[in-house]
Amino acid sequence: MSVLVDSDTRVVVQGITGGEGKFHAEQMMDYGTNVVAGAVPGKGGQEVNGVPVYDTVHEAAREEDADASVVFVPPAFAGDAVFEALDAPLDLVVAITEGIPTQDMAKVNKRLSEVDTRLIGPNCPGIITPGEAKLGILPGNIFESGDVGLVSRSGTLTYQVVDNLTSRGIGQTTAIGIGGDPIIGTDFIDALELFEADPDTKAVVMCGEIGGEDEEEAARYIAENMDTPVAGFIAGRTAPPGKRMGHAGAIVSGSGTGTAESKINALNDAGVPVGDTPNEVADHIEDFL
Amino acid sequence: MRLHEYQAKSVFADAGIPTPDATLASSVEEVVEAAEEIGYPVAVKAQVHVGGRGKAGGIKLAESRDEAEEAAESIIGMDLKGYHVDRVLVEEAVDFKNELYVGVTMDRGEGKPVAMVSTKGGVNIEEVAEEDPDAIAREHIDPAFGMHPYQARKAVYDAGVPRELARDVASVLQTMYQLWDDRDASEVEINPLMVTEDDEIIAADAVMNIDDDALFRQQELAEMEEETFEDDLERKAGEYGFDYVRLSGNVGIIGNGAGLVMTTLDLVDYYGGEPANFLDIGGGAKAERVANALDMVFSDENVDAVVFNIFGGITRGDEVAKGINNALEQFDEIPKPVVVRLAGTNAEEGREILNDELVTVEETLEDAVQRTVEYSEEEAQ
Known part of the structure; x- marks a missing residue:
């Protein structure tokens, strides 16, 4: 079992004719993802890797009965591309694009509150249900089907933790990269809710990082609402205040909010063990199972 | 991007927000000239991106020509929390309640x-x-x-x-x-x-x-952007297009992906070392980027050892390994010990390709960081 995506998910790739879009559409199809269409304005009627391309997402959704999209559109146009997918409407939109202007995302965020569509990202690696489907750029070969749900703000850190799990035979139900931007669609609490409701997810890994207060809010949610055990990891313990550590959202403010310490304490208070190393996270998960 | 005070004020003033009379100046003579024009008292304010300029001595009030000269002499050319002050805003001092x-x-x-x-x-x-x-x-x-x-x-x-x-x-x-x-x-x-x-x-x-x-x-x-870097290394990182933050320790860190690089820093600290920097080379890891990243950390005179931590996703480990070999073969002598940890896609092939005369290869993140911290301690002695 899984959350949000499986082998039946019918996927449109927005930006399928670009370098990234084309490459990753192929990777997704190789993994078994049911890519049914591409959407690129002005490129309707073409085919990419045997997949029909439409000018609009609406047309792709109508003609191919698509219910999800992955956005590989350049940042200047990605906000608009997400709007298009929300209005089509699709059930799920996964925005991989990094560097979307924050004000564009604020408008998208407003629209999200009015529609039933779920957004994952932007600036994220995507979502994968091992053995069934991946929507995004995650390397399929490191994942294995199993009992652990994973939600993370970071790409390669996710891969690291998955590697620690898979190498000791612990597989995953679904892994969700929620992205490193200040304004994102699906957040920790949304993902945790999905895993809590999934009977096959026996334990959850939550990888956070400095900046914002999402991890603290997630900790409160876990304490109040979750029976499924959660183990955590927080990146950025050594980050100095005021310096952006790569991700737009990863910054400890001058007044000291958003620190790793505050997040680790909040998680510990909620009964969530936090690993000092990624491998220790896998130790905690092994204890849960 | 941060606008300087004088730039922000001109944007605000153009939009109709009242701002004091002010002139930008970069020499003592210009300051005095501007102050005479505006009329005393004036405030002389350092134009650098530093919070708490006043407390740090970057803002001074002048009631007369002599005081304006004095203020200009003390502020222009000063070092304000690591930033060199080369310009000041001379501004009408407003009486307020x-x-x-x-x-x-x-x-x-x-x-x-x-x-x-x-x-x-x-x-x-x-x-x-x-x-x-x-x-x-x-x-x-x-x-x-x-x-x-x-x-x-x-x-x-x-x-x-x-x-x-x-x-x-x-x-x-x-x-x-x-x-x-x-x-x-x-x-x-x-x-x-x-x-x-x-x-x-x-x-x-x-x-x-x-x-x-x-x-x-x-x-x-x-177009108003004026690059201001705390030091030459940050300038260099800007040129190379890296996400880079300089820190005060002696363990150089290179990796791919913000979260994983932050984690590598944290592990260096956890195993008793001190991170010298955050450097995310991003996706890919072509030979040129690898070489540039190594150039960055080797240019930091505080660095005693380097850990290179790449998790290959779409990027293949064998390609990264070739990139590292190529980059290091350019050096007559490797300036500081380099520990490489490759994981993910084709990591095993990558580890075989790596030239272990040039680098130390470790399989796990934990081992790689501990080994680098050991090297940094030996080198520091």
């Missing part, structure tokens, strides 16, 4: 802009927020509609701004939201917004930060 705060920023938690007004201006607003949160009136703005005029009035009345000033302050706030929206700002702030004896308001300071990701459509502002 009150100091207000007005600003617009992005509330991350809400995913919406928030306008803020307070009668406790003149101090760090983050301190006010902590000590007396009720002293700040907040109004969240729906980005689809923009700020309704009533919202500007409401924020002003909620903050307890005197009635006779309400209309003017609300108008300034409305203009600031418009600027925030039109110019893709991440933050606009006037602190303090001074109230004169005649109940006039005037922006005595100005902050305007622009979303870097939106500079492509803010050409006019993008």
